[in-house]
Amino acid sequence: MHKNGNNHPWHMVLLSLLLSKHQLRANVSFAALPNDLREMLQRRLGDLERQLLSKVAELENEKSQLHNETSTHRQKTEAALNALLERVAELERGTSAFKAPDAFKVSLPLRTNYLYGKIKKTLPELYAFTVCLWLKSSASPGIGTPFSYAVPGQANEVAQLPLFISDGKWHHVCVTWTTRDGMWEAFQDGEKLGTGDNLAPWHPIKPGGVLILGQEQDTVGGRFDATQAFVGEMSQFSIWDRVLKPEDIMNIANCSANMPGNIIPWVDNNVDVFGGAAKWPVETCEERLLDL
Numbered sequence: 001m002h003k004n005g006n007n008h009p010w011h012m013v014l015l016s017l018l019l020s021k022h023q024l025r026a027n028v029s030f031a032a033l034p035n036d037l038r039e040m041l042q043r044r045l046g047d048l049e050r051q052l053l054s055k056v057a058e059l060e061n062e063k064s065q066l067h068n069e070t071s072t073h074r075q076k077t078e079a080a081l082n083a084l085l086e087r088v089a090e091l092e093r094g095t096s097a098f099k100a101p102d103a104f105k106v107s108l109p110l111r112t113n114y115l116y117g118k119i120k121k122t123l124p125e126l127y128a129f130t131v132c133l134w135l136k137s138s139a140s141p142g143i144g145t146p147f148s149y150a151v152p153g154q155a156n157e158v159a160q161l162p163l164f165i166s167d168g169k170w171h172h173v174c175v176t177w178t179t180r181d182g183m184w185e186a187f188q189d190g191e192k193l194g195t196g197d198n199l200a201p202w203h204p205i206k207p208g209g210v211l212i213l214g215q216e217q218d219t220v221g222g223r224f225d226a227t228q229a230f231v232g233e234m235s236q237f238s239i240w241d242r243v244l245k246p247e248d249i250m251n252i253a254n255c256s257a258n259m260p261g262n263i264i265p266w267v268d269n270n271v272d273v274f275g276g277a278a279k280w281p282v283e284t285c286e287e288r289l290l291d292l
């Protein structure tokens with residue numbers, strides 16, 4: 001009679017039991033074992049089976065808890081994300097990082113082919129326009145390109161304007177244009193400095209192009225050239241879909257009227273800056289006027 005501790009492969013059986021109860025059942029011939037050992041093995045096997053089932057149940061439970069935790073975590077993350085998105089929408093709707101949504105300037109401190117501002121809103125088809133802006137140019141002799149508009153499939157016109165603003169001070173500049181004979185006028189600090197015709201006559205401005213501040217575009221939204229860049233600061237870039245009267249332009253330039261552009265108004269959330277260009281709080285209209 002073999003008892004525990006003899007050279008029966010008991011340890012091997014246990015090892016096999018631990019490896020796999022199914023494998024054990026296939027491998028161990030109970031009939032070949034002494035009765036008491038067989039009973040003990042069967043009890044042991046039953047115990048291990050229960051332990052195994054309880055372990056499986058435990059793991060299933062942990063798995064479902066983990067799933068619940070993941071769901072809860074995901075719900076919390078989604079709630080936080082929604083709150084953030086609502087806050088962003090709220091900021092975009094009304095409030096601004098500045099005292100008022102228009103109380104900022106775009107600073108283009110270096111002559112590069114990569115610093116620029118971009119107007120997010122695009123233009124409708126225009127048969128006439130007035131563009132006005134405040135400029136402070138630190139470049140001499142030419143001021144470069146304060147703004148450009150490019151549309152796919154249309155060559156961009158570059159008009160040389162008779163302006164004298166390279167003195168490092170704030171100046172108010174307006175340009176009006178109409179398809180009718182391509183008539184244009186240029187104003188500086190409220191006064192008409194030049195007029196002409198035949199500037200793209202009878203060719204309306206095409207819609208859907210890209211308005212860039214500080215760079216001239218050779219392709220839509222790109223291919224800038226440092227020698228054509230504007231260096232300095234600008235503010236209140238505005239576009240109307242009509243030719244403003246000279247008295248309106250004078251009133252805007254001398255700060256007695258605040259007329260936002262009806263097509264492109266100057267608002268913080270409509271202007272993006274790139275490449276190291278920056279948005280800063282701007283001097284008040286009166287402070288800019290005194291800078292003359």
Ligand SMILES: [Ca+2]
Pocket residue numbers: 216217218224225228
């Ligand atoms: Ca160019």
